[in-house]
Amino acid sequence: MLKPSFEPGVPMADGGIPLCIPEIRGKEWEYVKQCLDTNFVSSVGPFVDRFERELATYTGAKFGVATSTGTAALHIALLVTGIQPDDEVLVSTLTFIAPVNAIRYVGAWPVFIDAEPDYWQMDPQKVVDFLEKECSWKDNELRNKLTGRRIKAIMPVHLLGHPVDMDPILDAAHKFNLIVIEDATESLGAKYKDRMVGHLGDIACFSFNGNKIITTGGGGMIVTDNEVWARKAKYLTTQAKDDSIEFIHGTIGYNYRLTNIQAAMGCAQLEVLNEYIEAKRRIAKNYSKVFQEIPGLASMREAPWANSIYWMYTLLVDEKTYGMDSRALMRRLGACKIQTRPLWQPAHRSPAHAGCQSFNCDTAERLNRVALSLPCSVGLTSSQFEMVVDAISRQ
Numbered sequence: 001m002l003k004p005s006f007e008p009g010v011p012m013a014d015g016g017i018p019l020c021i022p023e024i025r026g027k028e029w030e031y032v033k034q035c036l037d038t039n040f041v042s043s044v045g046p047f048v049d050r051f052e053r054e055l056a057t058y059t060g061a062k063f064g065v066a067t068s069t070g071t072a073a074l075h076i077a078l079l080v081t082g083i084q085p086d087d088e089v090l091v092s093t094l095t096f097i098a099p100v101n102a103i104r105y106v107g108a109w110p111v112f113i114d115a116e117p118d119y120w121q122m123d124p125q126k127v128v129d130f131l132e133k134e135c136s137w138k139d140n141e142l143r144n145k146l147t148g149r150r151i152k153a154i155m156p157v158h159l160l161g162h163p164v165d166m167d168p169i170l171d172a173a174h175k176f177n178l179i180v181i182e183d184a185t186e187s188l189g190a191k192y193k194d195r196m197v198g199h200l201g202d203i204a205c206f207s208f209n210g211n212k213i214i215t216t217g218g219g220g221m222i223v224t225d226n227e228v229w230a231r232k233a234k235y236l237t238t239q240a241k242d243d244s245i246e247f248i249h250g251t252i253g254y255n256y257r258l259t260n261i262q263a264a265m266g267c268a269q270l271e272v273l274n275e276y277i278e279a280k281r282r283i284a285k286n287y288s289k290v291f292q293e294i295p296g297l298a299s300m301r302e303a304p305w306a307n308s309i310y311w312m313y314t315l316l317v318d319e320k321t322y323g324m325d326s327r328a329l330m331r332r333l334g335a336c337k338i339q340t341r342p343l344w345q346p347a348h349r350s351p352a353h354a355g356c357q358s359f360n361c362d363t364a365e366r367l368n369r370v371a372l373s374l375p376c377s378v379g380l381t382s383s384q385f386e387m388v389v390d391a392i393s394r395q
């Protein structure tokens with residue numbers, strides 16, 4: 001038998017303190033029961049329509065298209081915006097791997113952009129520098145001077161619940177005629193200068209997997225104001241059926257649908273999202289109050305222009321001052337049955353994407369060495385909080 005391994009978003013079998021698990025406290029049972037009672041359990045149904053409508057409205061977008069996962073949403077967003085094989089897409093190197101994989105699914109190439117040191121998001125200055133210094137116009141198209149390929153889009157990833165500093169990126173996109181696809185999977189409900197994350201670029205994607213702020217078990221959503229893209233996204237995610245009686249398919253489609261049962265959960269979770277955001281912000285504030293007193297620990301910060309949802313509370317550990325590095329702290333907490341995890345290997349270091357271009361990614365490498373994410377489920381109890389804090393404060 002396979003050994004069960006630690007999976008974020010899944011409760012721990014041994015009753016320890018999990019990193020980040022779902023919180024089911026709303027009308028999930030009631031809405032799922034409605035699906036079972038009416039036999040609407042599969043890939044169409046009133047909850048799918050409602051979840052699409054309500055999530056789009058929440059972000060301020062005109063259209064929502066539900067998908068089976070956030071990764072599927074990213075794949076389809078790249079297709080509907082017309083990213084072609086051999087195009088290049090600027091993407092954050094410090095990210096979970098899904099957006100980078102999605103770029104490769106469509107045959108395009110990522111160009112990895114570093115994180116900035118303050119809030120750990122895609123560095124807008126490096127985006128601008130790359131576009132201005134490393135690219136040039138040829139036949140009305142922006143081309144990477146090194147590879148000769150066309151630059152087509154920017155994909156900022158709003159990491160850990162905090163927005164990317166978008167205005168300089170949007171200005172650059174406008175200047176260089178690039179599409180902006182937000183990977184907003186980790187940051188539903190966050191705001192950038194009072195504008196909702198997911199309604200800042202041309203199209204955006206969310207995830208509802210088990211560790212996200214709201215969950216459908218697994219699921220995703222594309223939101224956009226562009227009706228043509230939204231219609232195409234629905235078409236592609238539902239097998240590209242031109243005639244559902246005669247089974248005529250005009251192009252290659254995908255079965256990327258969210259089921260009505262999952263959407264029912266999503267509707268219930270969306271009703272309590274703002275409460276969950278408050279809980280996440282409270283947990284972050286309480287952690288930061290403690291950690292700012294401990295030499296060698298630097299807490300997660302919120303930019304003056306941001307409203308973070310603090311989806312995944314993360315610390316930076318300075319080995320010299322704190323007395324151990326982030327991985328030793330992870331092991332120590334693990335021995336106390338407290339789940340933590342480092343940030344992702346920066347994508348430019350990923351063997352899966354060896355050979356792709358990166359642009360000065362030192363900050364992401366440093367963050368990967370020193371960062372550690374701590375238990376921060378919406379339902380984290382005060383005794384669990386005290387146990388985590390005690391274990392970290394004990395030197």
Ligand SMILES: Cc1ncc(COP(=O)(O)O)c(C=O)c1O
Nearest residue numbers: 069070071096098099185207209
């Ligand atoms: C930044 C980022 N992008 C994309 C995804 C993919 O979402 P999903 O797991 O729903 O496919 C995730 C999380 O899982 C993520 O953290």
